[in-house]
Amino acid sequence: MQLTKDEFKKKLKNKVNIYFEEELDEASNSELYTALSGVVRDGYAPQWRRTRISEADQGQKQVYYFSIEFLPGTLLKTNLLNLGWLDTVRAALSDLGLDLDKIAAAEPDMALGNGGLGRLAAAFMDSLASTGYTGNGNGIRYKYGLFKQKFVNGYQKELPNDWLKKDDHWEVRRESKSVLVRFGGKVRMVDDNGWMTPQYEGGDVVRAVPYDTAIVGYRDGVTNTLRLWDAEIPPEEELSYPTISDRRRIEDLTSILYPDDSNYEGRLLRLKQEYFFVSAGLQSILDYYVKKLGNKDFTKLPDYVAVHINDTHPAMAIAELMRLLVDEHRVDWETAWDITLKVMSYTNHTIMSEAMEKWDTNMLSQLLPRIMQIITEIDRRYCAYLNGQVSNDVIERTRIIKNGQVQMAHLAIIGSHSINGVAALHTQLLETKVLKDFYNLYPDRFNNKTNGITLRRWLQIANPELSDLLDQTIGKDWRKNSDKMLNFEKYYNDTLVLERINQIKLDNKKKLAEFIKEQMGVEVDPNAIFDVQVKRLHEYKRQTLKLLHILKLYQDLKAGIDHPKRVVIFGAKAAPSYVFAKQVIKVINETANMINSDPDINGKLKVIFLENYDVSLAEKIIPAADVSEQISTTTKEASGTSNMKLMANGALTVATMDGANIEIADAVGEDNIITFGLNKDQVYKYYAEHSYHPREMYESDPVMKKTVDALTDGTIPNCFSEGQALANKFLSDNEQFFVLADFADYLKAQEKVEQEWKDKHSWAQMSLVNIAHSERFDVDKTIERYAQDIWHLKKLKVEKVDH
Ligand SMILES: *Cc1c(COP(=O)(O)O)cnc(C)c1O
Numbered sequence: 001m002q003l004t005k006d007e008f009k010k011k012l013k014n015k016v017n018i019y020f021e022e023e024l025d026e027a028s029n030s031e032l033y034t035a036l037s038g039v040v041r042d043g044y045a046p047q048w049r050r051t052r053i054s055e056a057d058q059g060q061k062q063v064y065y066f067s068i069e070f071l072p073g074t075l076l077k078t079n080l081l082n083l084g085w086l087d088t089v090r091a092a093l094s095d096l097g098l099d100l101d102k103i104a105a106a107e108p109d110m111a112l113g114n115g116g117l118g119r120l121a122a123a124f125m126d127s128l129a130s131t132g133y134t135g136n137g138n139g140i141r142y143k144y145g146l147f148k149q150k151f152v153n154g155y156q157k158e159l160p161n162d163w164l165k166k167d168d169h170w171e172v173r174r175e176s177k178s179v180l181v182r183f184g185g186k187v188r189m190v191d192d193n194g195w196m197t198p199q200y201e202g203g204d205v206v207r208a209v210p211y212d213t214a215i216v217g218y219r220d221g222v223t224n225t226l227r228l229w230d231a232e233i234p235p236e237e238e239l240s241y242p243t244i245s246d247r248r249r250i251e252d253l254t255s256i257l258y259p260d261d262s263n264y265e266g267r268l269l270r271l272k273q274e275y276f277f278v279s280a281g282l283q284s285i286l287d288y289y290v291k292k293l294g295n296k297d298f299t300k301l302p303d304y305v306a307v308h309i310n311d312t313h314p315a316m317a318i319a320e321l322m323r324l325l326v327d328e329h330r331v332d333w334e335t336a337w338d339i340t341l342k343v344m345s346y347t348n349h350t351i352m353s354e355a356m357e358k359w360d361t362n363m364l365s366q367l368l369p370r371i372m373q374i375i376t377e378i379d380r381r382y383c384a385y386l387n388g389q390v391s392n393d394v395i396e397r398t399r400i401i402k403n404g405q406v407q408m409a410h411l412a413i414i415g416s417h418s419i420n421g422v423a424a425l426h427t428q429l430l431e432t433k434v435l436k437d438f439y440n441l442y443p444d445r446f447n448n449k450t451n452g453i454t455l456r457r458w459l460q461i462a463n464p465e466l467s468d469l470l471d472q473t474i475g476k477d478w479r480k481n482s483d484k485m486l487n488f489e490k491y492y493n494d495t496l497v498l499e500r501i502n503q504i505k506l507d508n509k510k511k512l513a514e515f516i517k518e519q520m521g522v523e524v525d526p527n528a529i530f531d532v533q534v535k536r537l538h539e540y541k542r543q544t545l546k547l548l549h550i551l552k553l554y555q556d557l558k559a560g561i562d563h564p565k566r567v568v569i570f571g572a573k574a575a576p577s578y579v580f581a582k583q584v585i586k587v588i589n590e591t592a593n594m595i596n597s598d599p600d601i602n603g604k605l606k607v608i609f610l611e612n613y614d615v616s617l618a619e620k621i622i623p624a625a626d627v628s629e630q631i632s633t634t635t636k637e638a639s640g641t642s643n644m645k646l647m648a649n650g651a652l653t654v655a656t657m658d659g660a661n662i663e664i665a666d667a668v669g670e671d672n673i674i675t676f677g678l679n680k681d682q683v684y685k686y687y688a689e690h691s692y693h694p695r696e697m698y699e700s701d702p703v704m705k706k707t708v709d710a711l712t713d714g715t716i717p718n719c720f721s722e723g724q725a726l727a728n729k730f731l732s733d734n735e736q737f738f739v740l741a742d743f744a745d746y747l748k749a750q751e752k753v754e755q756e757w758k759d760k761h762s763w764a765q766m767s768l769v770n771i772a773h774s775e776r777f778d779v780d781k782t783i784e785r786y787a788q789d790i791w792h793l794k795k796l797k798v799e800k801v802d803h
Contacts, residue, residue: 003043003085005092011039012092024096030166032098033076033106036089037169040079041214047798048214048223054798055134056292061303063135063791064285065125066278066317067310069118069257070139070226073615074107075170075213077461078126082216086460108163109616111145112228112257114573115536116451116641117349119615120422121310123454123641127783129217129224130456132795138281138314140273141171141211141228142257149573149612154589154718158259158576171211171228178209179283180234181276187369198327198370206250207234208280218456219480222796229280230254259575268367271359275368278317282307286324298331302342306791309346309416312357312408318344318415319374327370333377345418345790347449348409349638351426351434352540357408364406375406382414390441398437413438413445418790420449423639423660425680433684449786450660451639452779455482458645463623465504466649466771473497482778489772498764501650505626505767512569512624516608522596524606528565529757532646533629534613534621537572537581539737540636544726545746546570546629547588548739551710552703552747553605554595564757567606571613571621580729583722585609587711590719618645625651626763627753631746633737634658635680641777648774650767652756654749656742660777667773672766674756676749677742686738694740695731704743 015035016027027035055062072078077100080086090100113119121137128135147158185203189196208229215224231253233242258270285305289295293304309315318340325336350356365372379400386395396402400410413419413435419442421427427448431439439446460467460479470478473491478484491497509526516524533546546568553563570588574581592607610617628646630637630653637659647653647664655661656677665673678686686692698705708730710716711723730739756763787793 003083003088005088005095008039008085008089008092009096011042012036015039024098029103030106032103034169036103037076037107040076040083040085041169043083043085044079044214044216044223047216048225051134051222051224051796051798054222054796058796059293059304060134060796061306061791061793063128063133063306063308063787063793064138064281065121065128065135065308065310066138066281066314067118067121068139068274068277068313069113069310070110070121070125070137070228071113071115071118071615072110072122072125072226073457073619074104074109076104076107078457079170079216081456081460082126082130082218082221084219108166108168109145109614110163110168111161111614112139112142114146114257114259116639117311119641120451123452123779124783124786125215125224125226126218126454126456127452127779128787129215130219130221131780131783131787132217132220132222133783133787133791133793134222134796135224135793137215137224137226137228138277139226139228140254140257140277141230143251143255144257146257146573146614147259147576151585151589151609151611154586154593156574156576156582156585168211168213170213172213174210174212177284177287178207178232179280179287181206181208181279181283183272183275183367185369187373195330200370204250205234205237206253206276207232208276208283210280210284222798227281227284229277231276259573267359268363271363271367274313275316275320275371278314279320282317282320282324286329298325298329298339299335301339305343306345306793307343308786308791309344309412311347311349312412315346315357315408315412315415316368316371318411319371319378322374322378323370326374337378337381340415341417344412344416345420346412346416347420347422348412348426348430348435349422351429351638352636358405359408361401361404361406372406375400375411378411378414386441394437394441398441409435410438413442417445418447419445420447420790421638422449422451423663424448424450425635425657425662426638426659429635429680447789449782449790450663450777451641451644452777452782453641453644453648455648455774455778457619458622458648462619463504463508463649465507466501466623469497469500469504470771478775482775482780485772485775487772488768492765492768495761498761498768501764501767501771502760505624505650508624509626512620515620516610519610520608522606522608523603524567524608525565525603528567528606529626529753530624531566531568531627531629531753532621532625532651533569533631534571534618535640535642537574537578537584539580540633542631542633542737542739542742543570543572543584543588544730544737544739545631545742547584547591547726548707548743549746549750550591550595550605550607551715552707554591554601555706555710557601557604563604564754565604567608569621569625570607570609571617572609573613580725583725586722587716587719587726590716590722593718594716618642622646622651623649625649626757627651628653628655630655630658630661631677631742632656632658633742634678634683636737637661644774644777647770648777650771652753652763652766652770654746654753663776664773667776668766668769672769674749674752676745678738683738686734686741687736690734692734692738692741694735695733697740697743698731701744703747704740707743708740 015038145161148161150157183204186201213226325331474487628651630643639660711727
């Protein structure tokens with residue numbers, strides 16, 4: 001739909017008049033944001049309605065992406081871009097003396113996720129709509145998103161992120177689509193005309209109310225729905241005068257996002273959340289199937305519905321769909337199981353055993369007695385079926401209920417027709433190591449789907465200058481069809497283009513330098529190497545290795561050994577209960593203070609740890625990065641996606657051969673990436689033989705010794721105990737993240753960075769190759785593979801509406 005500047009100005013003025021009784025020149029940025037989002041909502045509303053009508057008319061198969069996290073960031077610019085309005089609106093606002101970026105800054109960042117997993121879910125939403133598939137998100141409307149991070153004396157403090165304090169302008173409360181979800185109590189099976197039917201006694205009933213957000217597809221895409229559920233007191237109970245504490249007990253259910261993606265706590269509440277959004281989502285799917293599509297024959301459900309389980313948090317969907325089919329719709333068990341298998345598919349996101357979800361059977365029985373019965377029956381039939389076909393050991397290793405615990409990954413695998421890993425290496429490790437037994441049982445269910453990123457956001461929105469350069473060189477088609485980005489390689493020897501790449505990077509670095517100055521009061525030189533590591537703080541991601549490199553550089557500079565100017569930039573939140581990760585933050589912050597204020601260093605090295613890493617901050621940092629640190633312990637990072645965002649913005653990757661780094665190396669070629677470190681076989685050998693003895697390395701390598709000693713010898717002020725904790729960990733026998741094993745090789749990789757930095761021309765060439773080949777990680781390609789191989793979707797035909 002086209003929009004002219006004048007039309008837009010009129011619409012905006014009108015909204016400001018109506019909403020605020022004001023003229024444009026009186027309105028604050030926050031008011032302008034509200035008015036502008038109103039104009040945008042009016043813009044996509046007809047298309048959103050039209051998509052839903054077409055879906056129903058065409059009986060379109062839809063995928064429902066179940067995820068306990070969604071991390072969309074902000075939506076204003078995305079919606080403008082996808083409507084095709086971004087340039088017009090920016091120009092029209094500029095005519096009015098207004099700045100889109102300032103207005104957009106008033107939007108709260110929607111951080112309903114911890115990191116990569118939630119960001120992937122949000123990227124998939126955007127991509128499904130943009131590629132023309134009908135896909136809906138299903139999740140939780142947390143009142144408080146992921147905590148807001150502050151540093152106080154170098155320590156992380158967690159503050160509530162009250163993102164709904166000002167109304168969210170994108171969501172629509174859909175009260176008529178509310179459903180009830182039951183917890184606790186007792187269940188008894190009674191014979192009702194020959195059908196064993198559950199009768200419930202006691203327990204809590206919670207009302208799940210959906211809030212829908214439109215997901216606008218890019219240009220001629222469709223407009224899909226992200227449905228997030230809120231917990232409320234059911235209307236019947238409103239009549240019995242619930243106390244404030246009754247009310248709070250129920251509303252607390254959707255109050256906070258568990259601030260960790262690899263350890264679980266507050267376990268009971270977490271379990272409640274998982275069942276809550278799974279049950280609500282499936283009920284609304286079946287309601288739609290029965291009422292809107294007029295279907296009673298549930299054997300046809302897989303022709304209309306695919307449910308995707310993003311990691312194991314929604315794996316109870318398998319048992320819940322069985323419950324709904326068998327108990328509510330009286331489908332016999334075998335038929336219901338056949339339907340469930342065809343409907344469900346599952347993505348595994350980790351190989352780390354501590355991150356594999358397990359629930360105590362006692363807890364599950366108390367909270368969800370009927371679900372526990374159903375899981376027990378699934379497990380019983382699984383074991384009975386395999387009995388005699390495979391060894392008892394295999395059955396014992398793979399069954400769902402073991403040692404008084406329900407293995408959620410096993411439930412997810414046994415109840416899904418597709419199980420995918422998120423990068424080639426990760427899938428290979430699932431098949432050959434972690435889920436080997438299952439792979440032998442069900443080889444056809446396993447497949448790889450390497451993660452992808454929303455290039456629209458990371459290039460068109462975050463880096464408009466680079467996007468313009470692509471337009472001017474290869475034409476605009478890349479914006480719709482990312483394959484075209486490969487044509488950028490034709491400019492490999494074009495000095496003007498290479499200079500433009502460097503100039504754009506410098507401009508972005510200047511902007512980030514200003515932001516750093518505002519936020520932290522620290523000056524950084526935009527001509528220095530901007531060396532970036534942004535991601536959750538975790539031992540396996542090894543911010544520790546970067547810290548050791550910083551200490552090495554510091555010691556060199558103090559000793560008069562020169563290095564090119566460098567600014568190391570971190571962004572990372574630690575889970576509040578993750579003691580070691582918080583110690584790392586403290587040590588990095590104290591190291592930063594020490595180095596940034598040392599007159600001997602004189603600005604040759606700066607360390608900047610920006611607070612509160614989220615999508616909005618990522619959009620500022622990533623376009624300004626020269627170096628991308630992807631230095632996880634090999635085998636531990638399932639895929640990584642910041643590696644892809646950074647390459648798309650022309651950063652040079654320093655990488656272990658882990659996760660999707662391997663595929664990046666394959667795409668750009670070995671001359672355009674710097675790799676180092678243990679390979680997977682070396683890692684597994686150490687694990688198998690218990691033969692990693694870092695103290696021996698430390699004793700025999702004086703450079704390593706001197707660097708590690710800086711943590712404990714009082715070099716870094718104010719963090720003695722934390723420094724000690726880090727050093728002890730690095731030196732402990734069979735330390736599982738191999739920090740010191742990779743230290744020497746990492747220093748070499750960084751020397752290579754310094755060598756390459758000297759030649760700006762060849763650096764720009766590497767940048768150019770990275771930008772061109774980031775097309776491989778366009779999330780639209782990932783989504784096409786899910787749609788073809790797993791969900792079996794067709795594209796929706798939507799009549800265009802133009803008003
Ligand atoms: C992309 C992204 C991540 C994931 O980063 P990894 O390096 O893949 O762990 C985490 N948080 C935010 C805000 C992101 O944008």
